[in-house]
């Protein structure tokens with residue numbers, strides 16, 4: 001199939017649409033990004049790759065990092081992790097707090113902020129130098145040592161992350177945070193500030209399409225763990241828009257408020273998009289449209 005042509009057609013059609021959504025501003029540093037950035041990148045399981053637009057410009061991956069922290073935490077704890085975080089879609093925004101009180105400090109899933117904060121807490125208990133060890137893990141997955149945190153973004157979120165502080169304190173009151181709240185939040189903000197290009201993102205997520213092995217065949221997860229993480233991406237990766245993403249695109253995937261999306265077709269390919277304008281649910285407006293056209297044109301969805 002002419003994947004390069006398909007990506008270029010999608011890019012050409014969507015880049016000129018007037019309605020691009022809104023760049024996230026609740027983390028002030030993210031607001032500085034140019035709303036017209038738009039990149040697409042496709043990495044097939046046989047390593048054939050195609051990119052178009054701004055696919056080599058780094059952006060803040062934000063919540064996409066939650067899949068990577070989950071993968072590492074699951075590797076450390078095995079299935080015990082699911083005693084501290086559930087796997088049900090929440091049907092609510094990523095920063096919604098009321099359910100946490102009702103459900104006694106067990107977050108609905110690892111991708112809402114409360115769930116990801118518990119996962120960060122787990123990593124803090126296992127890593128000796130959490131920020132460095134997590135970065136090394138991500139670099140090893142992608143086989144790319146140029147990947148880094150964006151400290152300005154981390155500091156910007158730290159200065160304004162009041163809802164996350166509320167979530168972490170509530171979790172702590174239920175006994176579901178084991179380390180110091182301040183340290184957990186600091187690590188969580190750094191994790192979310194990871195900066196990657198679409199190309200790096202697809203390479204990092206290759207293992208979810210390849211039963212837990214990265215592009216060089218190194219094992220990071222068991223096939224069963226990779227399967228479960230893909231299932232949680234499908235059901236929870238887009239918060240209160242997870243049903244819509246499954247309906248329109250038909251792939252497990254994860255979004256971030258930096259405007260990135262990565263999606264996986266197990267055993268076939270991994271695709272990433274970046275367009276910083278978000279819809280009202282906090283997911284990239286053009287990214288979702290681009291992926292809908294891609295899976296419809298190619299017929300390559302899991303359904």
Ligand code: DON
Nearest residue numbers: 062063094192255256257282
């Ligand atoms: O905790 C936050 O609010 C951000 N660091 C991440 C949120 C996010 O990316 C939501 N996804 N669309």
